[in-house]
Amino acid sequence: MDLQQIRKDFPILNQQVNGKPLVYLDNAATTQKPLAVIQRISDYYLKENSNVHRGVHHLSQVATEAYENARGYIAKYIHAEESNEIIFTRGTTESINLLANVLSPWIQAGDEIIISGMEHHSNLVPWQQLCERNKARLKVLPVDLDGTLDLNFLEKMLTPQVKLLAIAHISNVLGTVNPVKEIVRIAHNKGVPVLLDGAQGIAHAKVDVQDLGVDFYAFSGHKIYAPMGIGVLYGRFTWLRRLPPYQFGGEMIDQVSFEKTTFNELPYKYEAGTPNVAGALGLEAALHYVQKTGVDDIFNHEDKLLKYATEKLENIDGMRIIGHAKEKAAVLSFLVNGLHPFDLGTLLDQMGIAVRTGHHCAQPLMDFYGIPGTVRASFAMYNTLEEVDIFVDAVKKAVGMLQ
Amino acid sequence: MNIAEKEQDVMEEFSVFEDWMDKYSYLIELGKDLPLINEKYKTNQHLISGCQSRVWLYAELKDGKMFLSADSDAIITKGIVSLLVNVLSGHTPSEILEAKLDFLDQIGLKEHLSPTRANGLSSMVKQIMLYARVFQIKLKEE
Incomplete structure (x- = not known):
């Protein structure tokens, strides 16, 4: 799987948001479209x-x-x-x-x-x-x-x-x-x-x-x-x-x-x-x-991103990842201490990172966990390990500001 | 200081920061000084609709002046309410109703907020103005 070529196939990814390179991690809400489409x-x-x-x-x-x-x-x-x-x-x-x-x-x-x-x-x-x-x-x-x-x-x-x-x-x-x-x-x-x-x-x-x-x-x-x-x-x-x-x-x-x-x-x-x-x-x-890109390659890549992001997020003090199933795919929900997901999402956006915050149209599930919502990062074939690094650093910075 | 002068103050404070991350840091700090609403008023009745995070706002009249207190479960939201409370609290209902609140546009907050947050901000302003109108009528009746 040629990640560089894939990123070229999705021109929308190559843009700045709030003066920072866009890191698009809202793929569970909607994915970007390749030129072929x-x-x-x-x-x-x-x-x-x-x-x-x-x-x-x-x-x-x-x-x-x-x-x-x-x-x-x-x-x-x-x-x-x-x-x-x-x-x-x-x-x-x-x-x-x-x-x-x-x-x-x-x-x-x-x-x-x-x-x-x-x-x-x-x-x-x-x-x-x-x-x-x-x-x-x-x-x-x-x-x-x-x-x-x-x-x-x-x-x-x-x-x-x-x-x-x-x-x-x-x-x-x-x-x-x-x-x-x-x-x-x-x-x-x-x-x-x-x-x-x-x-x-x-x-x-x-x-x-x-x-x-x-x-x-x-x-x-x-x-x-x-x-x-x-x-x-x-x-x-x-x-x-x-x-x-x-x-x-x-x-x-x-x-x-x-x-x-x-x-x-x-x-x-x-x-x-x-x-x-x-x-x-x-x-x-x-x-x-x-x-054409290869279904197995895509899934392996997404799995690598998910595991890498999970591992790095877990090192943050007060991190609570919601959802620990053995079989997990491409979606990573979390909360930090008592911070409101909306605060985290707003600051991440300032740093060019697109995540979703809120109840994700699953209010009964939020009630079950007793939480107002989560911050959700979700991956697609075009995301990179470098983006995960940027994302995790941004979460750390946001948490630092909010505490 | 009258409301217009206070607005001017906020605009000057904000203009110090070029980076929006710094402006958010400032908002977060402001939120910490928000006059907190009495726990007994943290009810659905005082909840402002149209916000993604929960915001409670309470107003009371003392010696002809309106005093605001609030709280939110989101810190940035607290900062935003704090801006409004700092500028408006302690003035008469008539003064508050006449306030232009240009500073919200001037500091770029409105356009910088996501649409959901901007809606929340409008709802807060509306709620404050509603309180002011009720108090104004009450004062006239007295």
Whole structure:
């Protein structure tokens, strides 16, 4: 992996913030985009833009082909059985809302849905609202203090009333990589389907939906070097075929009369309206860039950054790292003594360092740890060990100023 | 010193520091001298909304003058409240309502703060002005 070349591929990284070279460590919120992705989007609008499907003219066919090829590429990337299982959405949140919406008829009064204590609000509130509407019950698989899930407990929770297990692949706060293959196996033994929230997982773990055996997998493009506003809901064909449509309108119909409408086949059944074609092509380009760079190399590099940063931060007096799972990826949350994360974040920003502070859309998890929030540094393929040094020195300086 | 003179003072103090890190150090120091709100007023009622960190602000009227006390769980926020309290506390409600508070723009604080912090600052100013208006009415009634 040629880190210097990679950094050249992300021109945005080469800039000054508050007079200091930018150190971008907010990758769990969104990643930067390589030239290959920017160029792909630009090329689409320069040469191929047209509305997809149902067009007879040349450009429409070009755009349709490109869009469907992107779907095919993404299907291969996560090893879906067929490209019909790839539904384009705006992102993880919409993917999960879509699923919560179409699963609604399956969830009866007295049924149960299980989530975990480390979920992002996006994989919590849609299920909570669905349970409220349908008089079902939301159950929460607890998190241990070190940031891992207790699978023995999961088995006990999987009563016959449970209709779905919705769980994060990787925690956006703790960095915990959940043993999702094992979780899926346990759930399937009790006949319970599983949704994985792959917002962080897609960029920092190998996603092979067939190997995982998962029923649904949701992710956003922008967390894996693709543009914002494009995401995917993967659903196994046997599931998606049975579930009702989500939004209604163009593209998703088969025949419409004033009396009755029949719906299009998968995946179009779930893609009402003109889709984000440029976004889909950008996502394809991003995944291609990741594959070309080498998935294993990227993960090894990120792991090196995480371990190095953890080791160096732990030397700071009063440092409290939140999340000590054995399997951790690319996310490092911490607090120092009683300092407010907001103070640390503000001073780090003064020193050119972009981190995220606050509850990271996981308020119940913050309550569990009894903290107002954390400072979160998160890594991507383009971060360097030198940046970690700058970051750790900046944390030391900020702590010195605030104490 | 009237409010305008106090504002002038703050502007001069701030202009000494070229580097924003030094200005933040100064803010942190200011925060340490903030007249702290009585613990019994640290309730939701006195919490200012629109801030990412928690800020409590309390105002009372003594001999026709308004006195402010506050606290926050974030140190820099304490410094920012302290700036406002130093300039405004101890003046009459009418004087406070007439204050231009140009110094917030002049020292570059507003534009330098992240949007979330700038919103918090606006909320603090609004809350102080609200207190001043209530006290002004109260004084007129007396």
